[in-house]
Amino acid sequence: MSAARSGVRLRPILFYPWLLLLLGPAIAVVQGGTHPAWVAGAGLLLLAAAFLCAVHLALGGGGLRPAALGALAVLAVLTVTLTFTGGQPMIRAFYLVAMAAGVVLAPGPERLGPLASLVVATAAASTAWLTHAGDVFGAWYVTLLSGLLAGGFVKLVATVNELGAARDELARAAVAEERLRFARDLHDLLGHTLSVIVVKAEAVRRLHERAPEVARQQAVDIETIGRQALTEIREAVTGYRVTTLRDELAGARAALAGAGIEVTVRHPGPPPPPPVEALLAWSVREGTTNVLRHSGAGHCDIRIATTGGAVTLEIVDDGAGCAGAAAGNGLRGLAERLDAVRGTVELVPAAGGGSRLAVRLPCAAEPAEEGETR
Missing domain, CATH: 3.30.565.10 (Histidine kinase-like ATPase, C-terminal domain)
Structure with a gap:
């Protein structure tokens, strides 16, 4: 297992079930509540396609994407048009507009998404009032709540990924710092000791024929220094030393x-x-x-x-x-x-x-x- 994480990936398929909000308007079209029926049916299909395009493009990464904004604009225009022609059942399409706005605008400035949700909710309430399509306050409240929840969910996932990445980086930094500390300890232990051993070994090589007693003493010193270095390394490795x-x-x-x-x-x-x-x-x-x-x-x-x-x-x-x-x-x-x-x-x-x-x-x-x- 690695300390690094792949993060939580937000998939567009999570938003597909919200298309069930169009089930009521679709039933009204089938039952002949909207004329002409084929125009209303085509409009609903285009509206669903615009919603899916907006979500897919928004979750593709890269911040605010013009293509996603364009799909959101098409979704809003279709929703207003269908609501004025289809009456009360079509008012639910505003919920999808608010959700799409929350998803598309989530990478933007912090207040942009909530402001867009408020605008869409106000448009839904105004349309409901002008077309006598039912509860004006209910349309405003549910639309606003849909946009805020969708935008908040996207921002939450992004924040979780950022925190995970930051924690992974901190863990790597802590491990790297420990490695550097241990490397410094080994350098402090061995740098001087090995230099002395090399010098004394050269002296043994030069003196072993001309001055065997001196060479012997140098060899004893090498053995003593080597044993001491070995003890210090063992202490450093097992944690006894410091x-x-x-x-x-x-x-x-x-x-x-x-x-x-x-x-x-x-x-x-x-x-x-x-x-x-x-x-x-x-x-x-x-x-x-x-x-x-x-x-x-x-x-x-x-x-x-x-x-x-x-x-x-x-x-x-x-x-x-x-x-x-x-x-x-x-x-x-x-x-x-x-x-x-x-x-x-x-x-x-x-x-x-x-x-x-x-x-x-x-x-x-x-x-x-x-x-x-x-």
């Missing part, structure tokens, strides 16, 4: 909040022993990274509890699941570290949707000693 569980939880709060994900942290009781705390800190970092990169969640719950001689960490999100994280190197590395101290890690779907990362460690866990590298 972070504690409290720091990692604070970092998780900041990273998730920066990505627009609401986070709740529950950590009652005293802090766990240092070896357990270090592994929990690393688990929090890995779990938070997975939520940022893979879940697309809106809420994340981090819980730490100590029961029965074991410490349990749970990171639960309400996203789309972490199938992409399950096969990642980070989770495999975390599983290897926990396995070395008889701990377990589990990534499963959460009960209400999303993912649940569960880490369990014995309270007396001691990290296993790694083999020396020579």
Whole structure:
């Protein structure tokens, strides 16, 4: 799963059912309530086609589109004409005009859509009054409400897509910032150390025949420096060097909040022993990274509890699941570290949707000693 989203696409087919508003006028034409019937029938077909064209063109993207405005104008003219010739049943066509206006004008200025809906509603009420086509206020109110609802729905979908894109960008920025921080740490650890090792190795190459004791001392120095660098790298990777569980939880709060994900942290009781705390800190970092990169969640719950001689960490999100994280190197590395101290890690779907990362460690866990590298 990717953090990026495709967004909610508003399809014109969602507005097709509103053509049922023309069912009453169509029945009136069939029953002979409008003369000549073939003209009224053709007018209704053209009106439906103009409505569909306006909606399709408006939802094609690109802001206010002249073609969509033209289809809206044709729809308005047909509606007024049919209402004056067809009487009360045709007044419902104004509802479609208001809806089409709300959809077509939604990408424009904020007040343009509501103003257009008010104009269409006033035109509907005026036409109803002039043609004695029924309840004037009812025609005005329903027409205005139709336009406002349609325009508001289109704007809501656009806002949801913008917020989703912004959250995805924040998540990418948080991950990129973490990568840069880790790269800086590794550079600080290895830059000077490797330079010293190279210099001493060159000295060994030059002196191993002329001054073997000096060369031997240089080789001992290389071994000492290499071991120290290896220890520092292990500490940096496992989180021992600069972070504690409290720091990692604070970092998780900041990273998730920066990505627009609401986070709740529950950590009652005293802090766990240092070896357990270090592994929990690393688990929090890995779990938070997975939520940022893979879940697309809106809420994340981090819980730490100590029961029965074991410490349990749970990171639960309400996203789309972490199938992409399950096969990642980070989770495999975390599983290897926990396995070395008889701990377990589990990534499963959460009960209400999303993912649940569960880490369990014995309270007396001691990290296993790694083999020396020579």
